[in-house]
Amino acid sequence: MQTRKTQKSPKTKIIVVINQKGGPGKTTLSFHLAHAGLENEHSKVLCLDLDSQGTLSQYLTDDLDVISVTQGGVGDLFEGATPQPQKTTHPQIDLLHGHRELDRYDADQTAEERAYSTEMPDLLRGLGYDYIIIDTPPAVGLRHLSPLFWADIVVIPLEPAMSGISGFQNVLQVVDESISALNPKLKWVGVMNRANMRVKSQREKDTWMRKNYGNKILATLSTRTAVAEAMEESPARPVWSHRGAPKELRDQWRQVCAEIVCK
Template identity: 40%
Template sequence: MKIIPVVTQKGGVGKTTLSFNLAKAAADVLKLRTAVIDLDGQANVSMSLMGDESIKHCYTNGADELFGTGAFPEPHKTTHGIDLFHGHAQIDRIDHDDEINDRVVLTTELRDRLRKLPYDVIIVDTPPAIGLRHMAPLYWASKVVIPMIPDSDSLIGAADTVAALKIAANVNKGVKWVTVLNKIKKSSKSHKEAITFVRDEYRKELIAELGDRVPVADSRDNDMPQAVWQYRGSPGALRAEWLDFCKKVLA
């Protein structure tokens, strides 16, 4: 079983869209038993998968209850064929729980429990702020996806996330990571400079460069959210680009 969190310390880089598409590729294309853990208080991936904004205000049986010592919560069975452990507006209540923090940082007990869940792959969507919900998935992960956009704040956030991952690797031996450049504006001079830096700095880890395209946002922003490659408004090259990225991550 693989646990694949999408993590960085900067907001606005497209973590939720990446998480949603990775889960859809796992379930629809690779036919894997797939679950999503939503640790973001905005609950955007939960709302997309459930088609129901009220899930954000459902404060029981959520992803935060995965951190307990008793039985795991029952996941939501979504129409996408993806199980969901949902996020909600009060999920930050676990961030300052010292007992949970110790179970995450000092032992592999919680990671080992999660890896016994009946899935082939679990995608984890995370909040942008540093804290327990940001760090914990680094201790669980088989592979971490660190997205960035071509600006200085995002590059700093990505570097900080890599540093945090190296700390987690002292406990989570063998964890791998990749990075993706997202929301690239090809006509932007500053973006071109940032892309050159990322290609040099993360030559081995950079697996995709994804453009800032309207169909990417539109594919998830409708009554029945779809993966980029399933959306009728996506050009063929864009569909291939996103599907190739997802397959590389899930390989």
């Protein structure tokens, strides 16, 4: 891998958001975790958008066309090029953007060797950021799995539904069978998201998860339009900065995200 000389930063925390199912709110949670990392006014955050849909990149840049830029961005990590993070519309948050051609790396043997090399996590920690937040695609492949090798914490959002729990358990199985030997210090937490606790089946699944996984499952985040409204502002903002959001909701999201970045 061709890299510039970097100095490993022991304080850099790498957080990957993942589930083997689309729709549990990975991008929304990644966006909020990035902003939670800024609670210290001197913090610097880098987001890696590994999803070829590039939705996180669009929210952070307020630019729908950013995914059309198929050179540079997060692809540099797999190309062996020196990464060049770009500024976003959010002060102190930089980005290695995702784009619509990222799928090509999943079948690239050279990219796989780079992704699983010991140089990769050292390279990321040497970029000078306090937090690195990684949004992943739902499909199992290089961009889904290799970040687990780089990370300190894996966050698994899931909806209280059979498919959500199945995707959650699949991630844990991968961690146990394939990643733990490569990255034994990796921690994980689950986040129940988009829950409607007035629905009996969802309450039952929430209870089942907590019975089986205990305090590894953080506070349940309910389905609220205020979260989507905050994300759709221009520029997008975390729900705790959205005036139209109920205080309880603002406090809940801020607490959960702060708990994750402080682990």
